[in-house]
Amino acid sequence: MTGAWRDTALTRALGMELPIVLGAFGGLSSVALTAAVSNAGGLGSFGLYGYDAERIRATALALREHTGRPFVLNLWLPSGDQNPQTDDSSFRAWLAPLEPYFAELGIALPIQPPRYLPDFDEQFDALLNARPAVASFVFGVPSERQIEQLHSVGTRVIGTATTVAEGRALAAAGVDAVIATGFEAGGHRVSFLAEPENSLIGLLALVPQLVDAVDVPVIAAGGIADARGVAAALTLGASAAQLGTAFLVCTESAISDAHRSRILGADTESTDAESTVLTRFFSGRLARGIPNRMLRELESSGTAPAPFPVQNWLTAHVKAEAARRGDSELMSLWAGQAAPLVRQRDAAELVGALARGTDALLP
Numbered sequence: 325m326t327g328a329w330r331d332t333a334l335t336r337a338l339g340m341e342l343p344i345v346l347g348a349f350g351g352l353s354s355v356a357l358t359a360a361v362s363n364a365g366g367l368g369s370f371g372l373y374g375y376d377a378e379r380i381r382a383t384a385l386a387l388r389e390h391t392g393r394p395f396v397l398n399l400w401l402p403s404g405d406q407n408p409q410t411d412d413s414s415f416r417a418w419l420a421p422l423e424p425y426f427a428e429l430g431i432a433l434p435i436q437p438p439r440y441l442p443d444f445d446e447q448f449d450a451l452l453n454a455r456p457a458v459a460s461f462v463f464g465v466p467s468e469r470q471i472e473q474l475h476s477v478g479t480r481v482i483g484t485a486t487t488v489a490e491g492r493a494l495a496a497a498g499v500d501a502v503i504a505t506g507f508e509a510g511g512h513r514v515s516f517l518a519e520p521e522n523s524l525i526g527l528l529a530l531v532p533q534l535v536d537a538v539d540v541p542v543i544a545a546g547g548i549a550d551a552r553g554v555a556a557a558l559t560l561g562a563s564a565a566q567l568g569t570a571f572l573v574c575t576e577s578a579i580s581d582a583h584r585s586r587i588l589g590a591d592t593e594s595t596d597a598e599s600t601v602l603t604r605f606f607s608g609r610l611a612r613g614i615p616n617r618m619l620r621e622l623e624s625s626g627t628a629p630a631p632f633p634v635q636n637w638l639t640a641h642v643k644a645e646a647a648r649r650g651d652s653e654l655m656s657l658w659a660g661q662a663a664p665l666v667r668q669r670d671a672a673e674l675v676g677a678l679a680r681g682t683d684a685l686l687p
């Protein structure tokens with residue numbers, strides 16, 4: 325039967341037309357992009373990283389104004405010290421390697437903030453009150469009580485695994501689906517059982533092992549950017565393919581022009597997007613992006629990044645000013661290994677091309 329690939333455990337559970345998911349972009353999600361993907365028959369996700377309760381409430385309302393279809397709200401589970409307060413001299417030591425960039429851009433050095441991230445419990449309550457069709461999490465396993473609370477309001481729960489062991493832990497906790505994220509993926513490595521540097525499994529190896537290990541639907545993420553990738557993921561046993569980088573450059577995305585043009589390779593002779601790297605220097609946690617001058621200088625400086633979330637907060641100041649100036653050398657350029665495959669277009673056009681292309685490849 326033509327189009328049978330569209331009918332999976334996940335599309336049935338959520339009433340989606342297509343097993344195609346827009347990944348969350350903490351700090352870079354846009355209501356327009358999330359709604360466009362859900363309206364096109366896929367499942368749009370929205371990253372709530374750094375959002376306080378009021379902003380979460382407003383975002384959920386805005387999403388509902390733009391789509392009547394299911395969407396995902398995504399949170400980072402707290403792990404480690406979320407608010408590492410320190411004395412002035414230690415804070416200055418964290419700031420020191422980045423001071424040249426503040427000077428270069430002519431921006432004032434920041435002082436230690438009262439807190440780096442909103443309170444997680446308040447974020448969680450706001451998400452619960454928003455009652456999205458799906459809540460997804462990274463960097464850990466939601467607690468039994470959190471899963472129960474979400475289920476009691478009709479919200480399904482998705483966890484994210486970088487290894488089979490993490491997938492097993494999530495399934496044992498009672499999540500409804502697991503995202504398998506291969507080391508090709510753009511953005512952070514969301515490992516929680518072992519160091520991310522020791523959890524670098526490629527998607528082709530991870531998906532079938534996870535499908536065999538858990539009895540909930542698996543969503544494949546990492547390095548998928550066209551119909552060939554979607555068909556491959558489904559053939560490996562995944563119930564959906566999740567794309568990040570390919571949607572990040574879409575017209576509706578909140579990405580800066582400087583970041584987008586580096587992914588599209590427009591400001592270089594060749595595709596420097598081909599050589600993405602994993603680094604801790606932009607956020608304090610391991611994440612994949614396109615290397616630039618700031619990264620090369622920091623990597624060879626002999627200094628260490630401040631811990632997460634301090635490094636993320638510090639570099640955000642530099643990034644905001646660099647984005648304003650259109651300078652892609654002084655900002656994180658998150659992107660996955662499939663970046664050279666992507667091009668700018670409307671999200672609905674991309675979803676349509678993925679659906680038609682997969683129709684040609686799979687029954």
Ligand SMILES: Cc1cc2nc3c(=O)[nH]c(=O)nc-3n(C[C@H](O)[C@H](O)[C@H](O)COP(=O)(O)O)c2cc1C
Pocket residue numbers: 346347348349350351352371372373398461462484505508509510511512545546547548549566567568569570572658659660661662
């Ligand atoms: C800029 C950026 C931000 C991201 N932020 C999040 C996030 O906050 N939460 C999350 O679950 N995944 C996040 N991801 C991962 C994506 O949702 C998706 O799984 C990943 O990009 C898939 O790999 P691909 O980029 O190779 O398609 C992010 C990815 C990027 C590129």
